[in-house]
Amino acid sequence: MPDSARSTASSAATARIAELERALREANDRAAATERHLAGLLEQAGPGMLLLAPNGTIKRLNRALGHLLGLGEPRQPWEGQPADVLFAHLQHLAAEPAQYARHLAALRTTQQPMLGELLPLRDGRVLIQDYALLPGQSEGGRNELFTYRLAPQLPQAGPASDMQHNELLQYLPAAVATHDLQGVLLSCNHTFALLLQSPVAELVGRSLTELVPASDPPATVPAYLAQFSLRTAATGLLPVQARDGQLRQLLYNAYRVSRAGQPAHVLFCALDTTERMQVEAELKRAKEKAEASARAKETFLANLSHEIRTPMNGVLGMARQLTKTRLDPGQQELLRIIQASGEHLLSVLNEVLDMTKISSARLELEQVSFNLRESMEEALRPLAVQAADKGIVFHATLLEQNDDVPRVVGDAYRLNQVLINLVSNAIKFTSAGGSVSISGAVTGRTDTHLTALFRLTDTGTGIPADKLEYIFEDFAQAGVDTARRYGGTGLGLGIARALVEQMGGTLTVDSQLGCGSTFQFNVTLPCAAGPETTLLPPPLDTGALRGRRVLVAEDNGINREVVRLLLQGWGVVVDEAEDGPAALALHTERRYDAVLMDIQMPGMSGVEATAQIRQHPDPARAQVPVLALTANAFRSDLDRYLKAGINDCLTKPFKEEEFYRKLVALVYPPETPLYNLAEVHEMADGDQAFVERMVRSFLLHMPPIVHQLQTAAAAGQWTQVAKLAHHIKPNLIQFGIADVEQALQQLMPVPTAGTKAPKGRAAAVQQLVQQVERVLAELPACLVSG
16 A cells, blocks of 8 residues: 555544544543432432442432431442432332232332323322333443322313313423323324324324334234233334335323313323434444544553563563673663663653553542652753754753742642653754753642643744644644654654643643744642651662562563563562462462562463452462553553452563562551541541440441351352341441452352352452451440440
């Protein structure tokens, strides 16, 4: 393919991906807005709302439902409890408790959405109950939403009001009709007739089966009519076909009307949702297409990251080992070039990944306390050397006129990345003898926030006026020969602007061709609370790892060699495995202080191998710290590894200092308190007697449940174990019991009938029981009174 054709195809593909990504972001924004709207509805006065989690516990109930059912305040104790408790209360209020219980059980078993059901109460009130399903947070099931509202009391109508009602229905913009219980139309308004493109007189007397498309199943109308033998109200979608053959989808609310001395009939009210459904279907197709494109793009970049980072870890790792040997000046220079080239290749890869994260709104900013002036001055030091080597005059005055710049909270690395990208560009496009100047000043300050403005000016080549906005686009550069003459990916400025905007600031440029450029950006950051503390970095080798035994599971021989040399240099005893099964065999034979686990191994992945380790019957071996060695830099994947039981992640190629720090932290984890009563004290609001009552209740009721848990586990009754784990989880969380979350996650899923319970459950029960018993032994010490 000619280069021009390849370039055109690549540009078209890039434009299409960008279009699909925009569609995906818009769809995600709409989904988020819907979730916020639902959360708001749950708290507003109006319909009483009850939200159930997939496991059948109460996730949320609003104040209106509390008033309708006489629950009173507070509502929080209901949340997390089994829904059956609340439904038992509602059954007691129902006029026909047994019938209500049977109907509720059938409704929740079939999980078919239902709207407008009438629920008569003993006190004479009538509730209208709606039931719908909402997506859950995981694939384990869906949330159930019940809404309740009082049915209005209708006044008695006379001849005059009947006439007014008939006129209203005739000219109502909604389609309204009545039919008997066999589906024969008795009447309809003008909107209904217009929808079907037939006169009213022709429609009256026809059966609904004549209006439904012939392509629909024969049971469509019988199923619709059958609803009214079970209840008085129904809602749903009914397809009809107009005279010209057009298919229309009617969203209806229908009510069975019974009057003394008259045959029962159905009042049918509907809206034409055909166009809306077509738009939603098109949107769904576009969203699925955009998501597929985004997944393909992310998969490609993840594979690219792995294929580059894995060998780069070997290159840079061996280069670091060479720096520890005796080299002559010429060899040192060659080694410096190898390291610099490797770091440059890595920076190009990081830029591509950063832009991908930004474009998919998945780049997360850290929130840590740092000194703004010192951080940015440190970032500029190597660039000042680079400018001097090129013969460029370099000036930097950052916040020097502000003597008392407070520490701020934000992402120092990303803020420095903005500055480094801008200054690197300035140095790249400025010739020897030119100048680059950077200044920064505090432009606004309150008790809680600080606003700073940074300006960078160079005497470089400048940018044409028609390219000033174009240069911020992905892979965009000012000229077609820019990459050939100066290098770069064309991503730096786009990343800089995106980062500044994510921090709430703006980045602008002013430039003239041949006269240099001026970039400036502003950010507003929260001021850090508390006194400034200076943490000195620990020495690289403190001797803390000497004599420790570590298992290295890595399929790449060069990377195993890099890790082994580092570990042996720290006095660590190293065992090596080149795949998952070999690692599991060694883990079974010996005890390890830590496991270094490569993620992408052939056959059994590192995640799968870790899952097998966590199911070991010996609780101590099952909880061995696992440090993942991964070439994948996407945060979502790192989070997935942590949820799978991996303790921490190290991205290849890694720094020796970071490797040592993470490994020491896993081998010597900080001691966490056995329990934490902070949540109990917060609930007590200063009432110490309440705290003691809660503690005594825990000490009284927890031992029998623990005994039941042990008995059920010994008998292999894992369904009962799951119920008991569900039951005690809120109490364990409330008392801040440490090191029980993983055991609970393993025990709470209910085993499917006829399947064998997953391995490791017995060990999880043992760990959970041991931890709770330790708490039961120490908790009495916090009681003030005897």
